[in-house]
Amino acid sequence: MATDPADVLIVGAGASGAVVAKRLAEAGFSVVCLEQGEWHAKEDYPGTRLDWELQARKAWATSPNIRELPQDYPVVADDSPVEPLMFNAVGGSTIIFAGAWPRALPSDFRVRSLDGIADDWPLTYHELLPYFYRTDRDFGVSGLPGDPAYPPDSEDAPLPPLPIGAAGMKVARAHTRLGWHWWPEFNSILSAPYDGRRPCVQRSTCQSGCNEGAKASTDQTHWPKAMALGTRLVTGARVRRIETNEAGLATGATWIDREGGEHFEPARVVVLAGNAIGTPRLLLLSASSRFPDGLANSSGLVGKRLMMHPFANVAGLFEDPLLSWQGQFGDLIESLEFYETDEKRGFVRGARWGLAPTGGPINTALPSRAGEQIWGPDHHLHVKTHLGHGANWGLFAEDLPDEANHITLSKTVTDSSGVPAPEVHYSMADNARRMLDFHIERATESLQEAGAYKIEVDRLMRYSGWHLLGTTRMGDDPATSVLDRWNRAHDVPNLYVVDGSCFVTSTGVNPTSTIVAIALRATDHMIESRFNQQVPA
Amino acid sequence: MTTDTTSDDPLAALDGTARATLAAIADHLIPAAHGMPSAADIVTDGRLRFVLGARPDLAEGLVAALRPGLGVDVASRLATLQRDEPANLGALQLAIVAGYYTDKRVRELIGYPGQEAIEVKSWLLPEYIEEGLIDKVLERGAVWRDPATGDRAVVEGLPQTYAERFAGMPDDSQGGHDGPDGA
Incomplete structure (x- = not known):
């Protein structure tokens, strides 16, 4: 299609790709982005319609294996207790993510030094802090400043906090009595008009797309600005391999259009912004005689160290009506009381808790996350006692890196373009199991203190792989890492990876805030070092 | 039928x-x-x-x-x-x-009206602040672990109440040991 190489080609129009595109466009770079998905209008989302809960279980499901749309690629997950979740569109998974926006904590970047396990990152919390502030502004973050679970900030969230609801108030009072940390959640969801976008209306359908445009998805927050500055975004463009020349530099990408036609997009620099499954899949697909084990894979770590945050759900039922089908789905409040390591607990690291709304009547009536199903006359009592009467603690356990958790290419399953699908090989570590068990007990105490008369637990939720991390880790040593500290591939000097694949450890928090801050940092460095950047002749 | x-x-x-x-x-x-x-x-x-x-x-x-x-x-x-x-x-x-x-x-x-649009009144002081619940969290001090020491952070001069937090913060807010992260 194109003949003149762009300064930078980005693969993937989700959270990190959008951040890179906008920043580069602002700096005057010519930018092209290839995205296998499409644009969606806010009116497409089912949240305002009677069939919302029906569509949320199919066309707007968070799993590509359930949606089965042509723009999705299947993810073979038979060898994993957790299903990876994602969305392929302009905006990527920000279209269907919850919008919770916690940052990684200082200790997350020093796991080896502090806990003698896993690895330290080649960057620190405070190095990243200025980028957190900038991305908070770009995405539009609502939150209450001053959370003592983090070092003091010099810049507050741009918008005041969202409501925490009746459930949040009950649990906040309980944690006050227990002497446990809680804080109103930071969400990339607007509490007031901002940057031409409307505020949240508490509809709680965030994970099926936000009809208001209040939740930050990069089709709203970044792409219009990047495109106004000249960025070319090609949709329906499925990249099947990154091409390289004799010098070992990336020269662009071969991609397939909706009709199956093949194209080559040349570029001086290539940036991968898929996710920690899509990006290593593409690197493995880009094997060549020069890179026989996959591109940028001299360390052998491409696709390895997959982390997905094992997730448990602890639900409390209350006598009082809590209207808990409403509210940002995002989180209402969070607790980091047990986030940091205490070896007396029998495991290292910890988990973040997020208190979330509980869904509508169809979700309530069908078999629960914990496997409970009530039919017959008592079905009505079940719905009346559950619908609007629940509070859910979602527990995200830090997942430590393990090379046995990895991605391979399927020999039998392909996407709709005939490109091999990724296969996920993943098991939950004993440390994470002990961690979740401990946190389930504490979260149960939390909800009981809040007045819950019944607790229902899902100890490891299958459809919970929202956070895909670690499969092209950063590091200073090319023998033990794929990327350098600026997200550049050690093996291919004009190839960058800016999505969650770069994570060294998983942290125990929702990662999007940290992913985009790292992507912005990498982009600033790309701009600053532009005159030293090696590019193909 | x-x-x-x-x-x-x-x-x-x-x-x-x-x-x-x-x-x-x-x-x-x-x-x-x-x-x-x-x-x-x-x-x-x-x-x-x-x-x-x-x-x-x-x-x-x-x-x-x-x-x-x-x-x-x-x-x-x-x-x-x-x-x-x-x-x-x-x-x-x-x-x-x-x-x-x-x-x-x-x-x-x-008693389910569907997922309704409810206005967020972000200009109102939240009930949890009025009730003093945030002050209780602030009173307990820092929760995060300081990479420089490996222990729970000690940050001098942190505000003890919500009112104090919004009366003004130290200039660069880089108190305690949190500066270099132990790097």
Whole structure:
């Protein structure tokens, strides 16, 4: 299609790709982005319609294996207790993510030094802090400043906090009595008009797309600005391999259009912004005689160290009506009381808790996350006692890196373009199991203190792989890492990876805030070092 | 039982026997009780047409779950589906539940108005601040672990109350040991 190489080609129009595109466009770079998905209008989302809960279980499901749309690629997950979740569109998974926006904590970047396990990152919390502030502004973050679970900030969230609801108030009072940390959640969801976008209306359908445009998805927050500055975004463009020349530099990408036609997009620099499954899949697909084990894979770590945050759900039922089908789905409040390591607990690291709304009547009536199903006359009592009467603690356990958790290419399953699908090989570590068990007990105490008369637990939720991390880790040593500290591939000097694949450890928090801050940092460095950047002749 | 179906009608795949079986299952799963109507009375042609119109992918599983070969006993049919065909059982349960809970009368009876648009009044002081709950969190001090020491951070001069936090912060807010992260 194109003949003149762009300064930078980005693969993937989700959270990190959008951040890179906008920043580069602002700096005057010519930018092209290839995205296998499409644009969606806010009116497409089912949240305002009677069939919302029906569509949320199919066309707007968070799993590509359930949606089965042509723009999705299947993810073979038979060898994993957790299903990876994602969305392929302009905006990527920000279209269907919850919008919770916690940052990684200082200790997350020093796991080896502090806990003698896993690895330290080649960057620190405070190095990243200025980028957190900038991305908070770009995405539009609502939150209450001053959370003592983090070092003091010099810049507050741009918008005041969202409501925490009746459930949040009950649990906040309980944690006050227990002497446990809680804080109103930071969400990339607007509490007031901002940057031409409307505020949240508490509809709680965030994970099926936000009809208001209040939740930050990069089709709203970044792409219009990047495109106004000249960025070319090609949709329906499925990249099947990154091409390289004799010098070992990336020269662009071969991609397939909706009709199956093949194209080559040349570029001086290539940036991968898929996710920690899509990006290593593409690197493995880009094997060549020069890179026989996959591109940028001299360390052998491409696709390895997959982390997905094992997730448990602890639900409390209350006598009082809590209207808990409403509210940002995002989180209402969070607790980091047990986030940091205490070896007396029998495991290292910890988990973040997020208190979330509980869904509508169809979700309530069908078999629960914990496997409970009530039919017959008592079905009505079940719905009346559950619908609007629940509070859910979602527990995200830090997942430590393990090379046995990895991605391979399927020999039998392909996407709709005939490109091999990724296969996920993943098991939950004993440390994470002990961690979740401990946190389930504490979260149960939390909800009981809040007045819950019944607790229902899902100890490891299958459809919970929202956070895909670690499969092209950063590091200073090319023998033990794929990327350098600026997200550049050690093996291919004009190839960058800016999505969650770069994570060294998983942290125990929702990662999007940290992913985009790292992507912005990498982009600033790309701009600053532009005159030293090696590019193909 | 089925009337005025056409080839475009999502109900066309279900004959009279299948509809009768569906009604029996609906009544078994969600019978009239506790002041609520039976799903057999609610999930009529209109509701089922709505469900299958929204989710045509459910039709195949529904037809399979309602096939005569599974016998006339409802409990036995459901047990067989649970054991051998969970996907078809899932389609059957979802069709009945969705037909039931998208019905206006049922929603009124359970007090569910749908997902409503509620204005966020972000200019009001939140109840948890007025109630002093944030002050209690601030009083307990820093929670994060300082990489420089490995211990819970000690940050001098942190505000102890919400009012104090918004009266002004130290200039660069880089208190305690948190500067270099121990790097």
